[in-house]
Amino acid sequence: MTVQATPVDAYESGARIGLFRGNKPIRPGRIVMWTLLLMGGIAMVMPFIFMISTSLKYPWEIYDLRLIPNEPTLENYIFVLADGRFFRWFLNSLLIATLTTVSVVFFDSLVGYVLCKFDFRGRWLVFIAILSTLMIPTEMLVIPWYLMSQSFGWLDTYWGIMFPGIMTGFGTFLMKQFFESVPDDFIHAARIDGLNEFQIWWQVAMPLVTPALSALAIFVFLGNWTAFLWPLIVTTDTDLYTIPVGLASFSVEAQVQWELIMTGASLATIPTLVVFLVFQRYIIRGVVLTGLKG
Amino acid sequence: MATVSLRKVVKRFGPLTVIPELDLEIAHNEFVVLVGPSGCGKSTTLRMIAGLEDATGGEIRIGDRVVNNVEPKYRNIAMVFQNYALYPHMTVARNISFGLRAAKLPKAEIDKKVREAAEILGLEDLLERRPAELSGGQRQRVAMGRAIVRDPQVFLFDEPLSNLDAKLRASMRVEIKRLHQKVRTTVIYVTHDQVEAMTLADRIVIMKQGVIQQIGSPLEVFQKPHNLFVATFIGSPAMNLLEGEIVAGGDGPALALGEGMVVPIPDRPGGRIEVGQKVTAGLRPEHLVADLETMSTLPDPWHLDATVTVTEPLGSEALVMLSLGGHEVTGKANSAAMPEPGHPMRLGLDLRHLHLFDPETERAIY
Numbered sequence: 001m002t003v004q005a006t007p008v009d010a011y012e013s014g015a016r017i018g019l020f021r022g023n024k025p026i027r028p029g030r031i032v033m034w035t036l037l038l039m040g041g042i043a044m045v046m047p048f049i050f051m052i053s054t055s056l057k058y059p060w061e062i063y064d065l066r067l068i069p070n071e072p073t074l075e076n077y078i079f080v081l082a083d084g085r086f087f088r089w090f091l092n093s094l095l096i097a098t099l100t101t102v103s104v105v106f107f108d109s110l111v112g113y114v115l116c117k118f119d120f121r122g123r124w125l126v127f128i129a130i131l132s133t134l135m136i137p138t139e140m141l142v143i144p145w146y147l148m149s150q151s152f153g154w155l156d157t158y159w160g161i162m163f164p165g166i167m168t169g170f171g172t173f174l175m176k177q178f179f180e181s182v183p184d185d186f187i188h189a190a191r192i193d194g195l196n197e198f199q200i201w202w203q204v205a206m207p208l209v210t211p212a213l214s215a216l217a218i219f220v221f222l223g224n225w226t227a228f229l230w231p232l233i234v235t236t237d238t239d240l241y242t243i244p245v246g247l248a249s250f251s252v253e254a255q256v257q258w259e260l261i262m263t264g265a266s267l268a269t270i271p272t273l274v275v276f277l278v279f280q281r282y283i284i285r286g287v288v289l290t291g292l293k294g
Numbered sequence: 295m296a297t298v299s300l301r302k303v304v305k306r307f308g309p310l311t312v313i314p315e316l317d318l319e320i321a322h323n324e325f326v327v328l329v330g331p332s333g334c335g336k337s338t339t340l341r342m343i344a345g346l347e348d349a350t351g352g353e354i355r356i357g358d359r360v361v362n363n364v365e366p367k368y369r370n371i372a373m374v375f376q377n378y379a380l381y382p383h384m385t386v387a388r389n390i391s392f393g394l395r396a397a398k399l400p401k402a403e404i405d406k407k408v409r410e411a412a413e414i415l416g417l418e419d420l421l422e423r424r425p426a427e428l429s430g431g432q433r434q435r436v437a438m439g440r441a442i443v444r445d446p447q448v449f450l451f452d453e454p455l456s457n458l459d460a461k462l463r464a465s466m467r468v469e470i471k472r473l474h475q476k477v478r479t480t481v482i483y484v485t486h487d488q489v490e491a492m493t494l495a496d497r498i499v500i501m502k503q504g505v506i507q508q509i510g511s512p513l514e515v516f517q518k519p520h521n522l523f524v525a526t527f528i529g530s531p532a533m534n535l536l537e538g539e540i541v542a543g544g545d546g547p548a549l550a551l552g553e554g555m556v557v558p559i560p561d562r563p564g565g566r567i568e569v570g571q572k573v574t575a576g577l578r579p580e581h582l583v584a585d586l587e588t589m590s591t592l593p594d595p596w597h598l599d600a601t602v603t604v605t606e607p608l609g610s611e612a613l614v615m616l617s618l619g620g621h622e623v624t625g626k627a628n629s630a631a632m633p634e635p636g637h638p639m640r641l642g643l644d645l646r647h648l649h650l651f652d653p654e655t656e657r658a659i660y
């Protein structure tokens with residue numbers, strides 16, 4: 001078995017990276033490493049803390065760079081939430097990111113499974129074609145997408161925002177690699193049990209790769225939640241804005257009201273946290289699944 | 295009637311020919327064991343019968359139906375895999391009933407079958423557990439339960455016990471045998487453990503590089519191996535092989551084993567030996583006897599002198615490595631009268647069990 005780690009493995013790898021070191025002496029090398037990691041950690045968390053701190057300040061206080069506001073206030077939150085537009089953008093983002101995630105997880109794993117477990121003529125050609133789409137940067141695709149949306153009448157529609165992302169080459173590749181870790185005997189057993197190929201994929205293979213599915217879901221959701229360039233280009237109707245596009249428009253129209261932008265951004269992080277916390281559980285649960293011997 | 299017959303079955307993976315041509319007829323309710331070294335095509339053969347691999351050529355019949363183009367689920371077979379392949383995300387009960395639910399059987403009937411299978415296999419208390427919470431032997435039983443509830447005409451086992459420790463393997467072996475007596479069906483069982491083969495099989499099929507070397511009852515293949523491969527593959531410790539030559543003896547042909555050692559060859563109908571012929575002689579360790587009582591039953595010319603090199607006590611008996619006229623051979627001795635290494639030892643060869651093989655063709659000639 002390759003990927004399916006047992007809890008023991010998890011414990012052992014934890015021990016290896018120093019989580020359960022007990023009373024062993026701490027070497028100087030470790031202190032240097034921890035210091036570096038700590039600095040890196042602070043550098044990562046600071047903007048986030050600053051964002052929240054700013055969202056709790058009155059406008060006259062925002063250029064005072066202290067972390068704890070002198071007069072903390074929730075007025076910005078009340079203002080932003082009372083403004084119907086923000087709520088609308090939030091729902092737009094939620095809808096688009098959710099649908100895209102469901103679609104990517106479904107189709108990418110379906111294609112990945114077929115590429116991995118079925119031997120057919122041209123399989124490698126298909127796989128390489130899918131891989132090669134990873135080499136093309138989004139910026140290059142935006143103009144063709146736009147022209148395409150224009151001629152199909154997809155400008156200013158949800159579908160127009162979503163369609164480039166409903167399947168990804170990366171996800172297909174990832175899922176194909178993960179299905180390699182599913183032993184063929186599960187599939188053979190299911191075939192003898194009388195399931196059709198679609199049922200085998202859905203009922204047997206998919207539950208065995210939940211860690212990969214969760215990882216993919218997190219990636220895709222976050223990617224779509226924060227997507228900016230394409231949603232900005234394809235929408236002109238403010239009702240169809242996603243959160244990032246909406247927040248950007250805030251800064252233009254409201255003459256850079258930082259406290260409001262930061263409030264919106266703070267609210268916008270909530271779903272990403274929820275998604276991460278929910279799916280992270282599945283990643284861990286998936287890792288302890290084991291049905292083969294030992 | 296669930297006979298299984300393979301006629302001129304060929305299997306190729308691209309340029310690699312795994313099964314050149316295989317013919318095998320298996321009778322109704324027979325327990326057939328396929329044995330052979332790793333990579334000889336046992337699993338491939340089994341999977342072709344199951345329908346998990348397509349045969350490149352030839353015909354596979356189950357009962358009186360050609361099944362080459364029949365899907366696995368319609369072949370009336372059930373298979374137990376080496377690694378059990380239990381679905382890790384389902385409970386034992388759901389694992390066992392998975393196929394029945396897929397076939398949309400009424401719930402009451404599914405429950406009844408699961409209960410029956412659980413009872414046969416002693417799984418009643420484990421039905422709500424997941425595979426990860428079971429021991430190796432319990433997983434093994436669940437895998438068999440999943441096979442039983444299908445009411446198959448043919449059971450296919452691919453090394454079902456090879457992941458268990460020796461003790462558990464012995465007890466599961468008995469259980470499989472009991473199961474076969476209870477649920478009378480045809481069984482095709484792959485293993486490379488010859489103890490399993492000998493104890494379970496009605497007939498053993500010995501394969502090498504995709505070619506059947508011999509088919510016969512356990513006793514037959516043990517006592518009358520058709521060739522050198524079968525002779526050395528079956529039996530543990532392996533048969534002793536000695537290069538020699540047929541010479542003319544006092545009354546009839548004799549076997550010269552080098553260093554002046556000559557033993558008479560007892561008369562046996564069907565032997566095709568000629569004086570001057572080079573041969574490979576085979577004698578199993580249990581037929582090199584050292585205890586005086588047994589030796590006294592053997593004629594004098596069958597007694598030889600050897601030197602003990604190494605001894606391996608096994609408990610009730612011991613294996614003794616001997617140097618016999620320049621050949622290294624293994625014998626069995628009573629551990630009470632264990633000889634010391636380096637000492638000479640008088641040895642009786644039970645030549646009634648002598649085998650002679652043609653060194654060129656490796657076929658048995660006597």
Ligand SMILES: Nc1ncnc2c1ncn2[C@@H]1O[C@H](COP(=O)(O)OP(=O)(O)OP(=O)(O)O)[C@@H](O)[C@H]1O
Nearest residue numbers: 307310312330331332333334335336337338339486
């Ligand atoms: N899908 C496949 N593609 C290519 N070659 C294969 C495939 N499956 C099996 N083989 C080859 O066929 C040969 C026989 O394999 P098989 O699994 O039947 O051996 P086996 O007798 O069951 O061995 P073991 O005792 O190790 O299980 C091996 O040389 C193997 O490499």
Ligand SMILES: [Mg+2]
Nearest residue numbers: 336337338452
């Ligand atoms: Mg095998």
